[in-house]
């Protein structure tokens with residue numbers, strides 16, 4: 001296959017993935033929980049739609065979670081002030097910044113931006129200039145920080161999920177959680193309830209509308225969009 005054809009097919013694949021992510025999200029509106037693995041999902045009537053849709057529609061990508069979450073956010077929300085809690089090197093913040101979002105990484109571990117990332121639509125590496133910056137607070141998330149943002153994001157942000165839901169509820173903010181491991185959280189799910197289901201239930205009790213969605217990267221790829 002020629003390089004040009006290969007590039008075009010990969011670009012088409014990305015477009016299909018983006019469309020499928022939107023469809024999965026629309027399919028799942030109104031559900032109120034999620035499971036961390038396919039087996040757990042399959043056992044949950046509320047979330048079975050996510051797994052069947054994802055299996056049917058989505059070819060698997062191994063990584064690119066920042067690019068995929070960036071695509072989800074820009075497809076679903078108007079630009080605003082966004083905090084990426086536990087945002088690591090800040091690639092999500094960097095990508096959103098280019099789309100008019102005011103982004104801040106809140107993470108106690110000071111880190112620089114990566115020097116490149118893959119544009120999966122164009123199938124090419126993009127260099128990040130050494131002078132590029134995102135706003136950062138190199139400190140742990142604290143609830144009153146929520147006041148300054150419209151949307152709080154926590155992707156695989158260990159130990160921040162409950163705190164972030166509480167802060168979003170207190171200040172009337174939206175939140176996007178992609179929970180991963182249960183580490184240092186003040187809530188232990190009851191037996192038989194997955195961590196993400198417990199979070200969805202907790203957010204529901206706080207008055208949030210909980211909309212699950214699934215991104216096509218390998219690992220814990222189920223997100224909860226919480227809005228009031």
Ligand SMILES: C[S@@+](CC[C@H](N)C(=O)[O-])C[C@H]1O[C@@H](n2cnc3c(N)ncnc32)[C@H](O)[C@@H]1O
Nearest residue numbers: 086087088106107108109140141155156157158
């Ligand atoms: C597993 S990494 C995830 C990083 C990134 N979001 C990603 O998906 O690759 C968890 C991140 O949470 C940060 N973190 C740990 N405790 C935190 C806290 N209390 N407030 C904000 N970030 C925290 C860590 O420094 C780390 O960068």
